[in-house]
Amino acid sequence: MIKCMLLKADKTCIYGAEELIDTWRANSDTHLWIDIDSHDKEQEKLLLQELGCHSLAIKDAQRDRHPPKIELFKNYIFMLYRGIYQPKGDLLFDHLQISMFVSTNILITSHTKDSMSLNSLFSAEGATFLGKSPITLALRIFHYSCGIYLQKLFEFEEKLEALEDKFQLGGDDKMMQEITLYQSRLTKLKRTFNYHSNIGAELKILVTDETTIINDAELHTVIDVHERIERLLSLSQMHYDICSDLINGYLSVTSHQLNATMRVLTVITAIFIPLGFLVGLYGMNFEYIPELKVTHGYFYLLGFMGFLASSLILLFKKKKWL
Structure with a gap:
């Protein structure tokens, strides 16, 4: 489906389909936004070529998955970023690849599914931005998507704080598994935001570059x-570090508990080794074992074993092993 927004010189906004492209061509003082949604790829390619888009940029735009990027061509800026089809809870997003071709009087957006940011700005608000310049509208679309990411990170921050407080009272393997899952999702988000951060940095360079598509007015x-992208990157990094600290803390506590348990078992083993030696020594089936005929030898041996065990217990307590 192709839908268009045409903004005339008198700020009159017209909504329609492909027929508005001819109107835009006939009037050089108009601005046009073409939004291509789930369109046939071959027809989309022909339309983009007809509008002067480079074949390599078209190829990148039509790939099922491509890292976010920005590239300056002679007559337009090509921008590819990861938008949102539908946000879910717990840092889960249905990502949507959005391609933008931005020139001085036209913006072309291409995507395979509905976009929250595009749908929101295909309105009077979007027409206002288009009236300033197509690059302003493109940046506001990008800004809107970042806002959705930011809102979901703030929601997750509250959940993470509650999880952190609960973890301090006593963590378990279930909580550990949940935190590890969040850490994995944050890693993916950090990768996306890092790509977007590069786009933001490149845009700042293009402002000062010799191109009429973007200038000081859009600075x-x-x-x-x-700044919003950088905030997303820093927040995701901060949440990732908190998850890492919780995981490391849980592992440290678990390791300490294991060491304490092993120490108790070692002490018990150390007490019973000499006792077991004495039992084994006097349990041998030799006829002429010394002290074997002693009348109260059994009680003497039990007393010595008791004394030996008590002495070892006192020694371990003195060393604070028990």
């Missing part, structure tokens, strides 16, 4: 987008 918007 504030570029900085705002870049």
Whole structure:
């Protein structure tokens, strides 16, 4: 499906389909937003080529999965980022690859599923941004997607704090498994935000570059987008570090408990080794064992074994092993 938003010089906004492309071509003072959603790839390729998009950029846009990137061509900026089809709980997102071709008077967006940011800005608010410039609208779409990520990270922060407090009272393997799962999801988000951070940094460079597509007028918007991306990256890193600390703390406590248990078992073993030696010595089936004929030898041996065990117990307590 292809839908278009045409903004005339008098700020009149017209919504329609492909027929608005001819109207835009006939009027150089108009701005056009073409949104391509789940369209046939071959027809999409022909349309993009007709609008002057480079074949390599089209190929990247139509790939099922491609790392976010930004690239400056002669007549437009190509930007590829990871938007959101549908957010879920606990740092789960249905990601959506969104391609943007931005020129001085046209913005082309391409995606395979509905986009929350695109749907939200395909309205009067989006027309306002388009009236300023297509790059302003593109940046606001990017900014909106980052806002959704930010909201979900804030929600997760509250859950992580509650989990951290609960963990201090006594962690278990179930909680450990949950924290490890969050850490894995945060790793994926960090990778995405790191790519987006590179896009933000490159946009700041393009502002000062010799291109008419983006200039000093958009500098504030570029900085705002870049700061939001950096905040996403720092928050995801902070949450990742907290999860790592909780995991390391749980492992340290578990290791300490294991060491304490092993120490008690070692002490018990150390007490019974000499006792077992004496029992084995006098349990041998030799006829002429010394002290074998002593009348009260059994009680003497039990007393000595008791004395030996008590002495070892006192020694271990003195060394604070018990």
